[in-house]
Amino acid sequence: MSLITKAPRGTLDKLPNEIHKYQTVETSARQIAEVYGFKEIRTPVFEHTELFKRSVGDTTDIVQKEMYTFDDKKGRSLTLKPEGTAGAARSAIENGLFNDALPLKLYYFTNCYRYEAPQSGRYREFSQFGVEVFGADKPACDVQLLALASDLFKKLGISKYTLEINSIGCPECRKTYQDALKKYYSQFKQTLCGDCHERLERNPMRLLDCKNPNCSEYKTAAPLILEYNCETCADYFNNVKQYLTALEISYIVNPKIVRGLDYYTNTVFEFISPTGLVFGGGGRYNGLIEELGGNPMTGAGFALGIERVISVMEGENAQFNEPNTPDIYIAGLGEEAMLFALQLSHKLCKNGVSAQTDLTGRSVKAQMRYADKIGAKFSMVIGDNELQTGKAMLKNMITKEAEEIDINNFDYKR
Ligand code: AMP
Numbered sequence: 001m002s003l004i005t006k007a008p009r010g011t012l013d014k015l016p017n018e019i020h021k022y023q024t025v026e027t028s029a030r031q032i033a034e035v036y037g038f039k040e041i042r043t044p045v046f047e048h049t050e051l052f053k054r055s056v057g058d059t060t061d062i063v064q065k066e067m068y069t070f071d072d073k074k075g076r077s078l079t080l081k082p083e084g085t086a087g088a089a090r091s092a093i094e095n096g097l098f099n100d101a102l103p104l105k106l107y108y109f110t111n112c113y114r115y116e117a118p119q120s121g122r123y124r125e126f127s128q129f130g131v132e133v134f135g136a137d138k139p140a141c142d143v144q145l146l147a148l149a150s151d152l153f154k155k156l157g158i159s160k161y162t163l164e165i166n167s168i169g170c171p172e173c174r175k176t177y178q179d180a181l182k183k184y185y186s187q188f189k190q191t192l193c194g195d196c197h198e199r200l201e202r203n204p205m206r207l208l209d210c211k212n213p214n215c216s217e218y219k220t221a222a223p224l225i226l227e228y229n230c231e232t233c234a235d236y237f238n239n240v241k242q243y244l245t246a247l248e249i250s251y252i253v254n255p256k257i258v259r260g261l262d263y264y265t266n267t268v269f270e271f272i273s274p275t276g277l278v279f280g281g282g283g284r285y286n287g288l289i290e291e292l293g294g295n296p297m298t299g300a301g302f303a304l305g306i307e308r309v310i311s312v313m314e315g316e317n318a319q320f321n322e323p324n325t326p327d328i329y330i331a332g333l334g335e336e337a338m339l340f341a342l343q344l345s346h347k348l349c350k351n352g353v354s355a356q357t358d359l360t361g362r363s364v365k366a367q368m369r370y371a372d373k374i375g376a377k378f379s380m381v382i383g384d385n386e387l388q389t390g391k392a393m394l395k396n397m398i399t400k401e402a403e404e405i406d407i408n409n410f411d412y413k414r
Helices: 021-033 049-057 061-066 087-095 139-156 171-186 196-200 203-211 211-219 231-247 306-315 334-348 364-375 384-389
Strands: 046-048 069-071 078-081 102-114 125-134 164-167 265-272 276-286 299-305 328-332 354-359 378-382 391-398 402-406
Touching: 021 061, 021 102, 021 125, 021 139, 021 306, 046 049, 046 087, 049 061, 049 087, 049 164, 069 328, 078 306, 087 102, 087 125, 087 299, 125 402, 139 231, 139 265, 139 276, 139 299, 139 334, 164 231, 171 196, 171 203, 171 211, 196 299, 203 211, 203 334, 211 384, 231 265, 265 299, 276 306, 299 306, 328 334, 334 354, 334 378, 334 384
Parallel strands: 328 354, 328 378
Antiparallel strands: 046 078, 069 078, 102 125, 125 299, 164 265, 265 276, 276 299, 378 391, 391 402
16 A cells, blocks of 8 residues: 555544544543642644653653654754653643642643554554643642543443552652662663663663663562652652542552652553553652743643543443434435525524534435435435425434424424
């Protein structure tokens, strides 16, 4: 097949016959985010490359290997968003959103781009729903985020998932932990891959993300960050756990979650399906805003991969909103009747009724075949006779029952 008619590797066309699945997730996510007091933010799909180096971290796999980075015509280095938090944080700083009422609660839908090896559930372009809270540093904030997620999953019919949580502490305890990791991994220095050599020097925590089979074996016996949490961080984490229990949100502690982005502090979490698919994750990131040049401002959030949420729903046979089908098809026979049909469908559409009519000059038989194919719920045929009498038969396309209606005062009731 020619390149022109083939989508780039790792991308996914979201076709009309499955778009209702995406709309189901998006509608529910939007509804629940708004109920929890979040406001939508839309930021550019590309940002200055430096933003991601500073926020995601320049020793992470995302920054080192997975970004779609290019120079624009003026030689500025730009990158397609690999995730949503950095753009929202950058925009909040730039637009003074922290001067408004705090905490600031934002949500977004965005496409993300990562140059990863495509496989089932892993794409190079994928879409995320994300929420971020800035200026709230109490465990209640982390727990409210998880409550929002739990409500959303319930609404979407996702029940068989696991919430795994961990605490990766503050920069102070992280330092001690990084030292412990460095000491541990140094024993294997000879056998570590080239990337891990660099990680060992620059950011030992990222050693835990290595996908090289040899290096990842060492992860099993590596020191656990939870054991290095200082007293304040341990108290914080205990509160998170207590509050989760108080809100009847089930979780398990997985001390191995470290997340692949540098900006996290304290609570981190992931949502995992019964087949082991991680379909969402997030946590607290208290240092991010300062790292980006803003005044100190705490933050926490999570993102869900929408394609993965859909596949988890499918795995649970969850219900999607019905695909949109036309309410009525108005067939016309003859020029005058066709114009009438066009006018009537216009009148109905203006009132929010999906009324379709012929745009091709097809025979009535072909029009009715089309009405059937597009799943119209009702149909009627207008010809000279109907125009003269002002009456037509409204036919239910499923039961095939028909009733006579007044075409000049027709008011479709759903
Ligand atoms: P992360 O920032 O890597 O934790 O990503 C958040 C969520 O985005 C993940 O839990 C996935 O659901 C989704 N995600 C991340 N990378 C991909 C990808 N390459 N393809 C599809 N979904 C992804």
